[in-house]
Each structure stands twice: as structure tokens, then as C-alpha cells.
Amino acid sequence: MTKKLKTTREVILHTSHYVRGEVLDLGAGTAKYAKHIKPLAEKYVTYDMVAGPNIDIVGDIHQLALPDQSFDTVISTQVLEHVRQPWVVAGQIARVLRPGGICVVSAPFLVSFHADPYDYFRYTKEGMASLFEGQGLEILESGTYGGVFLVLSELIHFAWANPYQAKINPLGKLVHRLLTPLLSWLDNFSDSRTIYANTFIVARKTS
Helix, strand or coil, rough: CCCCCCCCHHHHHHHHHHCCCCCEEEEECCCCCHHHHHCCEEEEEEECCCCCCCCEECCCCCCCCCCCEEEECCCCCCCCHCCHHHHHHHHHHHHHHHEEEEEEEEEEEECCCCCCCCCCCCEEEHHHHHHHECCCEEEEEEEEEHHHHHHHHHHHHHCCCCCCCCCCCCCHHHHHHHHHHHHHHHHHHHHCCCCCEEEEEEEEECC
């Protein structure tokens, strides 16, 4: 039986066999998945709109300051909800991929509002795939992760200890930390076909 995916980290590990060559981590933020990606890459490049110690290139991801066909793999996790024109970003991902190149993209479906600096969209599995179809990409794999109990965990997290607020309620943070292991265990028994936290796709550039 295939292990049920719960977190973005697990999606990164699940799709790691697709990662090769020169890799672009798009909207990398703190590059928290770099330790999983870099060992698989010949070259690892981070790109974000905000400068940071782990960011190689700073720029607007609607207009990537990168040559055509310059990467073998593009990874973008939990970014597309924050961009004003995600279909344009999907086109940019296709543009910078070499023929046969792979993109791995994830984004939320049932997650609370979180501006960073803005928050525009949520994605079903079919909606995510539709962004990349017609861009010269074929969908190799699509899926969801995080069922009803992890959705509940995220709601509690944002309601009582919002990580995007300057001041986090310490009691709320403690309650969430204590509840998370139980909710994660209960999520093993939930059906994520209709209620799920996030979605992901893997697509290959065909030409």
C-alpha cells in the first residue's frame, strides 16, 4: 500500500526520483528543502522575490530573469497561492525548462488565509493541473496530501498561533504542538479525496 502523503516535505521525498541536473527552487523562501534537493542536483539555484541568505536570484517570478531552457528541474512549493497571475508563472516555468525537463509544484487547497505578502488563490488537483496543461507540459502525476484532520490542525494553527503574525500566542502555540501528533495520527484514517489541505503535480516538458 502506498504511504499516504501528509506534508510538503513528504511530497519532496516522494517525487525525488524526478529531480536531476540543474535544479531551480522557485519561490524558495528559506530554502528549507535544500537538504533534500541539493544531493540530487548537479547545480541548485534558489529564486525568490525577497532577498535572503539562502537566495541566489531575487526577482519577480512572473518574469523570470533566466534564459530559455536553462534548467532540467523546477521545484516550487507553496508559492502559487501568493502570485497574482499563476498561469503566467506556469508559462515561465515551462519556458525555463529544457525539453524533457520536470517541474514539481505544490500549493494549498484548504488552508487559512496567509498573506506573504499577498494571498490570492487555492487549488484543487484538477485546477492545479489545468495551469500547466497547454504550456507544452504533460502531467505525469498529480495528487493531494493532508486529509481532514491535518486541515483541522492547520485551522487551529492559524487561529491560535498564526505563524504570519509578528506576535504568536504562546498558549495557542503550545495547544497546537500538543494536538498535532494526535491529529496527524488520526489523519491516517481520513479520506482526502474531497477534503484535503494541499495538492501537487509533476509535469514534463514535451518539446
